Amino acid sequence: MKSRDPYLRKRGDGAEIFAIRKPRHADYWRKRAFPVLLVIRTSDGEARWMEIRDYPKRESDGGQATKRIVFDGERLDVMSARRWRAHVLGNFTDRKEPSMISQEKMQRIINDMFYPLLEKELITALDYIRWGASRFNEMKLFFGHGADNAVDEALTLVRHALYLPPDAPTELFRGRLGWKEKGAILELFTRRIQERIPAAYLTREAWFAGIRLYVDERVLIPRSPIAEWIGRGFAPWVEDPDSVGHILDLGAGSGCLAIAAALAFPEARVDATDISSDALAVAKRNVVEHGLQDRIRIIESNLFAATEIEGPYDIILGNPPYVDAQEIATMPPEYRHEPRIALAAGKDGLACVAPILREAGGFLPSKGILVLEVGASRPALEKTFPNLPLTWLDLESGGENVFLITGGDLRHAFP
Structure with missing residues (x-):
């Protein structure tokens, strides 16, 4: 993890370049099962990241791993962290070469990285309702299948994940959530955004x-x-x-x-x-x-x-x-x-x-x-x-x- 802009240099075509100062690091990344993330926090406080373990191998020239990475990382937030978690676990499961660690241990390692981000940003069900509504609006989802706005859509999914009835009192949404509850909510949010599935199909429930x-x-x-x-x-x-x-x-x-x-x-x-x-x-x-x-x-x-x-x-x-x-x-x-x-x-x-x-x-x-x-x-x-x-x-x-x-x-x- 690197902080501040000086770690990035702009190329003539406008691309941002991160230099690998020690080539042996790139060789180490290619040989291990561990995921390798490059996380850069810019001077304005925004964090962006990308997975780079296979980057040196992909961009190698003449058998020599590249010393520079074109950084095109996405914004670091809860949703991107969840996508990355699923991606890395999937890649780890599909690896054919022997690994130093078990899949279970790899999952624990990733959870240790992933869940602190959730704890820091989102704590209560109300946090998730607000955050989900913002993401739904940001991604320009359409609402016409029961809910006509992002807040109600997020509320429907959160309530379902927490096994709460439609008339659940607001006080229940102010309580701290456990890891499994957070994961269940984010799974629904991710599918709503990525697959554009209406909430009623995700919850298998509609009110009429x-x-x-x-x-x-x-x-x-x-x-x-x-x-x-x-x-x-x-x-x-x-x-x-x-x-x-x-x-x-x-x-x-x-x-x-x-x-x-x-x-x-x-x-x-x-x-x-x-x-x-x-x-x-x-x-x-x-x-x-x-x-x-x-x-x-x-x-x-x-x-x-x-x-x-x-x-x-x-x-x-x-x-x-x-x-x-x-x-x-x-x-x-x-x-x-x-x-x-x-x-x-x-x-x-x-x-x-x-x-x-x-x-x-x-x-x-x-x-x-x-x-x-x-x-x-x-x-x-x-x-x-x-x-x-x-x-x-x-x-x-x-x-x-x-x-x-x-x-x-x-x-x-x-x-």
């Missing part, structure tokens, strides 16, 4: 309409604003929630809408359909976990195709695929982890919505309602069906991308 659900990459992460109107009982179109006897959820995915509807309308039987058997396996798991298997029927179907789908239904609702081709091509990396079949809906985003509109009237009574989320495909929908009397529902979350239409209006529009 106050309901805890299991989720994985077989289903979309629940986030439909239809939850707001389920909570309102779809008033005034539905006058008495207890009068609702039959509900159809098209494109059930994780089962979030079906479960929320079953809980909001206690006398209703719910048919939850999806074209994906993988998605329905997740939905079935959630239905069982909430003890609703006697009221929610899981049906594999492409929209209304399955013979088990028999109306009339008092309510048909759904969050079908509605993302058009242009939007699919420009979506943030986080969306690449979700099943494409649950997002992509052709050139105009109406590949599923249009046939639902044409067929739903045959499964609804005159006062029954169809409620669908269509996202950014609303302009295409209104252009394609300009005379359709759609009611766009107000949403507390903002926007108007959920419509409602009655069975009577659908049969009039599509006789």
Whole structure:
């Protein structure tokens, strides 16, 4: 470890050069299993580092190890330290030549170097929440899968790593963390940043309409604003929630809408359909976990195709695929982890919505309602069906991308 700028010299092309003053050091590094780090703390207090054990071998000229290193080290912080730790341990495990020390001893050596950095910089869960949020913003992550900001995303991951419930008191986050807890948090942070995996997939948990659900990459992460109107009982179109006897959820995915509807309308039987058997396996798991298997029927179907789908239904609702081709091509990396079949809906985003509109009237009574989320495909929908009397529902979350239409209006529009 070297301090201050004089250890670096700038070359004509602007590269920073560190000179190895004793060539025998370079020869020693190449022959040993130990990692070799060059850490330089500059005059402004910033520390940077790079691994240099194999550098002399890589840059050798005519069999003689180089005496100069082009220093392109990254900033020394907790995240880079964790990446380096995993990298070195992996390289050590893969080494074929005999080593003077065991892998276990090497891991202890690395931990002795790594963990003091954690102890110095980050101590409490609140420290990690603040630090994680800063890193997420720094790396320009996208938030649209439950949390809409970096702080809530970091909080979700920290809470999961510490086995704390959503309503855990703030006092618990002020306590000092152990090494294993710090490691678990950093593992989640690292994957969130490097792989751009949304928090819900990392934790295998999502909350929807106050309901805890299991989720994985077989289903979309629940986030439909239809939850707001389920909570309102779809008033005034539905006058008495207890009068609702039959509900159809098209494109059930994780089962979030079906479960929320079953809980909001206690006398209703719910048919939850999806074209994906993988998605329905997740939905079935959630239905069982909430003890609703006697009221929610899981049906594999492409929209209304399955013979088990028999109306009339008092309510048909759904969050079908509605993302058009242009939007699919420009979506943030986080969306690449979700099943494409649950997002992509052709050139105009109406590949599923249009046939639902044409067929739903045959499964609804005159006062029954169809409620669908269509996202950014609303302009295409209104252009394609300009005379359709759609009611766009107000949403507390903002926007108007959920419509409602009655069975009577659908049969009039599509006789």
